[in-house]
Amino acid sequence: MHPTNLIARIESTAPLHAAAPWDNSGVQIASATSEITTLCVALDPTLETASRAVDQGAQFLLCHHPLALKPRLPDRVDDFHRILSLCLSHGLWLYGAHTSLDANPKGPVNWLGRALDLRDMRILEVTRTETPVLMRLECAEDEAADDDFSRSMTRRNAGLTEYLLWPEEVANFRSQLRTPGGCQEIALAAPFRDYGFGCIGALPQAMNWADFVASLAPLVGPVRRMVGAAPRTVTTVAYCPGSGADLAQSAFARGAQVYLTGDVKYHQAQAVQDQGLTMDVGHFCLEETMMRLWSQELSRELAGMVKVVFLPGRDPFA
Numbered sequence: 001m002h003p004t005n006l007i008a009r010i011e012s013t014a015p016l017h018a019a020a021p022w023d024n025s026g027v028q029i030a031s032a033t034s035e036i037t038t039l040c041v042a043l044d045p046t047l048e049t050a051s052r053a054v055d056q057g058a059q060f061l062l063c064h065h066p067l068a069l070k071p072r073l074p075d076r077v078d079d080f081h082r083i084l085s086l087c088l089s090h091g092l093w094l095y096g097a098h099t100s101l102d103a104n105p106k107g108p109v110n111w112l113g114r115a116l117d118l119r120d121m122r123i124l125e126v127t128r129t130e131t132p133v134l135m136r137l138e139c140a141e142d143e144a145a146d147d148d149f150s151r152s153m154t155r156r157n158a159g160l161t162e163y164l165l166w167p168e169e170v171a172n173f174r175s176q177l178r179t180p181g182g183c184q185e186i187a188l189a190a191p192f193r194d195y196g197f198g199c200i201g202a203l204p205q206a207m208n209w210a211d212f213v214a215s216l217a218p219l220v221g222p223v224r225r226m227v228g229a230a231p232r233t234v235t236t237v238a239y240c241p242g243s244g245a246d247l248a249q250s251a252f253a254r255g256a257q258v259y260l261t262g263d264v265k266y267h268q269a270q271a272v273q274d275q276g277l278t279m280d281v282g283h284f285c286l287e288e289t290m291m292r293l294w295s296q297e298l299s300r301e302l303a304g305m306v307k308v309v310f311l312p313g314r315d316p317f318a
Contacts (some may be wrong), residue, residue: 001035001036001302001305001306002034002035002036002038003031003033003034003036003059005061005126006036006039006060006195006302006306007027007095007297008116009181009302010095010097011097011100011300012290013097013101013104013107013108013294013297014097014100014101014104014107015100015104015168015170015195016099016100016254017035017128017167018099018103018104018127018128018195019098019100019103019315020099020103020127021101022069022255023066023069023098023099023100024066024068024069024070024096024098024151025066025096025097025098025100025101026096026100026262027093027094027095028045028063028066028067028068028094028095028096029067029083029084029087029088029092029093029094029130030093031059031087031091031092031093031095032091033059033060033091033092034084035059036058036059036306037057037094037306037307038056038057038058038059038060038306038307038308038309039058039059039060039062039298039302039306039307039308039309040052040053040056040058040060040061040062040177040308040309040310040311040314041060041061041062041063041292041295041298041308041309041310041311042061042063042064042310042312043063043064043065043287043288043291043313044063044064044065044066044093044286044292044313045061045063045065045066045067045083045096046079046083047079047082047083047086049061049063049090049311050083050086050087050092050094050315051086052088052311053092053311054086054092054220056309056311057152057254058095058309059091059092059106060092060093060095061087061092061093061094061095062095062097062227063094063095063096063097063291064097064098064101064197064287064290064291065096065098066096066098067080067083067094067096068080070139071243082125085265089183099197101294102197102242103127103128103195103196103197103242103248104195104270105121105123105194105196106200107294108290108291108293108294108297108317111198111200111289111290111293112219112220112239112241112260112286112289113199113239115199115216116203116216116219116220116237117199117203117204118199118201118202118203118237118258119201119202119203119204120186120202121199121201122199122200122201122203122254123194123195123197123199124196124197124198124199124238124240124247124250124251124254125195125196125197125199125247126194126195127196127200128194128195128196128199129166129193129194129195130166130167130187130192130193130194130195130257131187131190131191131192132165132166132167132191133164133165133166133167133170133185133186133187133188134154134159134162134163134164134165134185134186134187134188135162135164135165135170135173135184135185135186136162136164136183136184136185136186137159137160137161137162137163137182137183137185138159138160138179138184149163149165149169149173149176149316152164152165152169165190170185182318184253185210192234194269197240197244197247197249198238198239198240198244198247198250199238199240200236200237200238200251200255200262201237201238202234202235202236202237203234203235203236203237206233206234206235207233207235208232208233208234208235209230209231209232209234212234212258219289220260220281220285221224221281221284221285223280223281223313224280224281224282225264225279225280225291225315226277226278226279226280227264227269227272227273227277227278227280228272228273228274228275228276228277228278229277229279230277230278231257231258234257234258235257236254236255236256236257236258237256237257237258237259237260238251238254238256238258238260239257239260239261239286240259240260241262241263241286241287241290242261242262242263242283242286242287243260243261243262243263243283244261244262244263245261245262245263245264245265245268245269245278245280247259247261248261248264248268248271248272248275248276249271249272249275251276252272252276254274256276257276257277258276258277258279259272259278259279260281260283260286261278261279261280261281262280262281262283262284262286263280263283264278264280264286282315282317284313284315284316284317284318285315286310288312288313288315291310291313292310292312295308295309295310296310
């Protein structure tokens with residue numbers, strides 16, 4: 001598979017336009033390698049991870065965390081320098097799907113909600129709302145856009161063809177038109193899709209605290225720290241993988257009795273200790289599982305084209 005096709009597949013799940021403005025999602029290290037036969041997937045782009053990817057014969061390494069949040073020069077011999085050297089010398093692409101993955105509520109970031117069978121799942125912090133564009137072609141069928149957009153077609157007759165496209169599809173659609181001047185573009189108010197961080201949902205039925213903890217244990221392992229009092233009954237659960245302590249107040253304001261995240265700091269804990277129960281499960285466990293499940297999805301979707309290998313990470317606090 002050509003790298004551009006693989007990147008397009010990655011970005012269909014982790015769209016760059018949904019990433020936070022401070023983030024550095026996307027290609028971290030480009031390569032001249034033009035054929036991808038083995039893709040490695042991991043949480044962190046550490047030197048150990050890159051070395052293991054090379055040992056697997058991979059041409060592409062997909063990680064959640066970026067190599068660096070800000071541009072920098074390899075001005076000293078450290079792990080950043082060593083990872084650059086290793087990837088460049090072995091023709092290994094390095095890609096970081098960071099907040100671009102976190103912000104997609106339909107993607108693997110919400111694996112925990114699906115595992116708990118949460119209902120009416122909603123985003124805690126909506127950062128972007130999009131509506132589609134209706135592309136109307138008043139032309140004969142053989143003048144319509146390329147077959148790549150056949151699934152987006154909503155109407156076709158002898159003199160009119162309509163496509164319902166999301167914003168990121170519009171430019172490519174325009175480029176494939178055989179008669180560009182014959183297309184009318186209509187912005188719609190619905191349907192819409194949201195991007196953002198964190199999720200909240202309702203359990204299928206209320207659970208007492210002991211049963212909820214028992215159902216959670218095989219998913220997140222032992223919980224290191226808890227802030228607040230444990231509720232007798234749990235009906236609504238919120239969570240944000242990684243460092244999501246800033247969303248705790250929003251979670252409790254929306255009715256959550258329990259909020260799961262990582263990297264809770266002292267003053268953040270103080271601010272929510274009387275609002276509900278915050279469970280600090282650490283930065284690692286939710287995101288490690290997220291990447292493992294994504295690797296399984298990619299393995300199914302790329303079967304017969306690209307071998308996908310998941311590289312387990314190490315929790316530095318374990």
